[in-house]
Amino acid sequence: DGGITQSPKYLFRKEGQNVTLSCEQNLNHDAMYWYRQDPGQGLRLIYYSQIVNDFQKGDIAEGYSVSREKKESFPLTVTSAQKNPTAFYLCASSTVGRQGYTFGSGTRLTVV
Amino acid sequence: DAKTTQPNSMESNEEEPVHLPCNHSTISGTDYIHWYRQLPSQGPEYVIHGLTSNVNNRMASLAIAEDRKSSTLILHRATLRDAAVYYCILSIGNTPLVFGKGTRLSVIA
Numbered sequence: 001d002g003g004i005t006q007s008p009k010y011l012f013r014k015e016g017q018n019v020t021l022s023c024e025q026n027l028n029h030d031a032m033y034w035y036r037q038d039p040g041q042g043l044r045l046i047y048y049s050q051i052v053n054d055f056q057k058g059d060i061a062e063g064y065s066v067s068r069e070k071k072e073s074f075p076l077t078v079t080s081a082q083k084n085p086t087a088f089y090l091c092a093s094s095t096v097g098r099q100g101y102t103f104g105s106g107t108r109l110t111v112v
Numbered sequence: 113d114a115k116t117t118q119p120n121s122m123e124s125n126e127e128e129p130v131h132l133p134c135n136h137s138t139i140s141g142t143d144y145i146h147w148y149r150q151l152p153s154q155g156p157e158y159v160i161h162g163l164t165s166n167v168n169n170r171m172a173s174l175a176i177a178e179d180r181k182s183s184t185l186i187l188h189r190a191t192l193r194d195a196a197v198y199y200c201i202l203s204i205g206n207t208p209l210v211f212g213k214g215t216r217l218s219v220i221a
Contacts (some may be wrong), residue, residue, distance in 0.1 A: 033208055042199070043156070043211035050206065058208065090155050096206055100146065103155030 006104035021076045023091035032074035037088040121216040124190045132185040134200030144203040149196040195219045
């Protein structure tokens, strides 16, 4: 079954620590995206990548970093520079163009 | 700036049709209209998309106004499992989708 997998589902970290969220897809999609969602809000774009070894900042990239070394994988690192990292993080993938996005089930990050 | 306007919330009775409206008055000729829905604590799920003509799939129908300044997502028979936040989004070229706050649909048994 093709799909997109995010892990872990829940993650707790101490303030000041970097943390990496995993996102893997086996849909052969070229493009991948990271969004952040806060309670009662819509999704905000953090980073996206339309091809391996290339990525672009979204609206709220500060305090985050990504890599795209393989087509299947697009990990997101939440650094200690991110002021309010506690949120629900969603990864998505798509073919480049106007087709629909496939989302993962999300990672809920809590920083204490 | 999501470029679409949706009501914050709507209610429907179970097994009745639901019409979810969306205004997009600044739409350009090549922008597609996408709909997604998000159940609690899950990632959004693609529902349907279209350009000019009305579209149907197993989940829903999309009715697009002739001037394309508005559209309506139609759930033909609402079930409790359709309770979710529904997002109407314009797909502009290859730029990533911009999600607004959507419409929270409640379904009453």
